[in-house]
Amino acid sequence: MPGTPKTVTKLLEVLSSWLPSLRTRFVLLVAGLFVVLSVVMIMVASYLDLKDEEQRVVSDARAIGATVSRLAVPHLTNHHYLILEQELESIAASGVVELAQVLDPSRAVTIDSDPQTSYFDDRETLPLVRKAFETGAEQMHRSGKSVEIALPVRDMKADQVLGVAYVSVTRASMDGMLFAIWGRNMIITLVLLMVSVPVTFHFAESFVRPIKELTQTAHTVSAGNFDAPFPVERTDEIGVLARAYRDMVATIRNNMARIHELAYVDSVTCLPNRESFRQHFNGCMFAPDGRANRLSVLFVDLDRFKRVNDSYGHDHGDALLQEVAARLRDLLNTVGSPTGSAPASAQTVQVAGQGTSAPAPLVARLGGDEFAIVLPTGKSGAAIRTLAEDLVQCVEQPLEINGLTMTVGASIGVSTYPDDGDDYTAILKNADIAMYAAKRTGGNRACFYNEIEGDTRAGERIRLEAELKVALLRDEITIVFQPKIDCASLKVVGAEVLARWNHPERGMLLPGSFIDVAEESDLITRLGDRVMDLACRQGRVWLDQGRSVPIAVNVSIRQLEKPGFTARVLEILDLTGFPAELLQFEVTETVAMADPERVTAATRPLLDAGITFAIDDFGTGYSSLAHLQRLPFNTFKIDRSFISGLAEDHHSRSIVQTIIAMAKSLSYEVVAEGVETEDQLVFLKENGCTTAQGFLFASPMPADRFESWSGAFLQPSSSAAGNGKDGETGAHFAA
Secondary structure, eight states, X not given: OTTHHHHHHHHHHHHHHHOOOHHHHHHHHHHHHHHHHHHHHHHHHHHHHHHHHHHHHHHHHHHHHHHXXXXXXXXXXXXXXXXXXXXXXXXXXXXXXXXXXEEETTTTEEEESOTTOOTTSOXXXXXXXXXXXXXXXXXXEEOSSEEEEEEEEEETTTTEEEEEEEEEEEOOOHHXXXXXXXXXXXXXXXXXXXXHHHHHHHHHHHHHHHHHHHHHHHHHXXXXXXXXXXXXXXXXXXXXXHHHHHHHHHHHHHHHHHHHHHHHBOTTTOSBOHHHHHHHHHHHSBOTTSOBOOEEEEEEEXXXXXXXXXXXXXXXXHHHHHHHHHHHHHHHHHHOOTTSSSOTTSSEEEOTTOSOEEEOOEEEEEETTEEEEEEEOOSSOHHHHHHHHHHHHHHHSOEXXXXXXXXXXXXXXXXXXXXXXXSHHHHHHHHHHHHHHHHHTTSSSEEEGGGOSSOHHHHHHHHHHHHHHHHHHTTOEEEEEEEEEETTTOOEEEEEEEEEEEETTTEEEOGGGTHHHHHHTTTHHHHHHHHHHHHHHHHHHHHHTTOOOOEEEEOXXXXXXXXXHHXXXXXXXXXXXXXXXXXXXXXXXXXXXXXXXXXXHHHHHHHHHTOEEEEEEETSSOOOHHHHHHSOOOEEEEOHHHHHTTTTOXXXXXXXXXXXXXXXXXXXEEEEOOOOSHHHHHHHHHTTOOEEOSTTTOOOBOHHHHHHHHHHTTSGGGGGSOOHHHHGGGGGGOO
């Protein structure tokens, strides 16, 4: 019947929603099958019982008929009708026989069991009797109420038919028989059902119990406990599934450990990296009782390191960094905490002047030739000053690198929490400022932030902030577009929007010159609105020209959390007519992972409107898989630092491959930033990266030039699209 499979499927879906328990479904399935089989059994048994009952009635009729026939032989021979009549009446008195008759054709006399009649009465011979006499054979007729049988009465000695014996046997009521049969069979079925249901429940429970245990183990693993035991000793299908789960969890645990290492540990020096340092500092800020711990951050920058890299190559530079890292670590372990309470390798140290404990000192590599140290400090800071001087002397000692003697220095900037800042960002920034002050005075020395005379950087930032406010009023902020290229087809599939400041005195400024100031001064929201408005207007222009270009815009957490940001975005989309489906917001990984719940809440309304989200600079921070699954992102943007190292750094290749594999498992798209060589593009294509952007294709360009460039890209004439970093790269793919 048309539509029946769909109807059954829909019915099963409804039943599944009503009966979520596997045990309940199993028991109901067994009970249903039992009921169906019982009904079939009752019907078959009833049919067979009816057939047996009918056969019994026929057998009784034949037996009684044969008895009447034998009794009638002497009486018909001697014509003793009265005696025969009395015998027939006694046979009918049993209640089984409805009527018994004997026909004597020689005298046309009919003797029966009815006391109301007499054999002298003139009666018509029954058709069945007549036919038996004529044929000399048994005749039978069945009806709903009785079974009639007529048998010839034979004189066996004379081989002569003397007459016909007729018997009508009453049949029991069909309804009564069915009721009795069904009642009996129903009682049997109910008894069996009462016995089988508890047995089925017990069997279902024993069947489902290992599945429940396996599910509980899976929940334990998902909560982060990868050592949860699996029932791998079973030999059935549950055991096979458990072993598959165990192997999968082992693989995930190894991958997580590898990702954790790549995210937290510097691949060159094996020291903690920037993200690890940030988390460690944040964890040290407060004592268990809520009071602020005094912490000092020493920002160490190597002097003359670039000369080593340029003269001897990166392998010598990496070896030098490894040696410096070992010296820094050994020095901290030797002197211990500046307060003198515990060695640097201890898990906790006592903070001077306080009775609380704080995490141990930590040395980390922030990147390049920059290191940072965080450790507890006393109020005087004398121990920190001594340690800083020891660090300078430690680093300036000659180093033996691959048979060569090399010397470098160290410029150290020191800032103290909470004296020089109230959070990690402020403390590290001020330590950086102090380090540059040390470099300006010749380097190879330490400088404390609170001792800097006149913070020239602070003055510069204040001036830049004032100029940025004017720039926003004068529309000096413009945008450029860097194309995104499909790695497989090499077609333009979108563009990232980047801000530019057309400064009246300094010329065109890149975002790195003013974004930090904008975020600190809360001008980031006005700047973001300006960039978004310009981008959406240009996207609408391209749509009107018949070109659909997806656009990606960078946003900060300050913008996302600003009240009215969602309404402002939707207003810009409405005013410009640019579709929300073509707009993507990029949020840096550090921001996204710092507070995933807050980011999710801020982005949800925009996601519902159709806007997509990408994690920018992915790989530079530490992303939890549990957080990634909950965050409303669908794109990873691999940081350019990993792409630039693909050629010579196997760690960068491993990181990129891991990120792409992770993206595939989460159904994310992957965009590689900073692609500058064809070897990098080939590596990305081979490993499944979907999209790339970088100077290999084109540098960021204004909208009018983007139109002409994208029109000429991959065309024979595209080699003339530009020169240098701004346009020469398109020629790699010409013709």
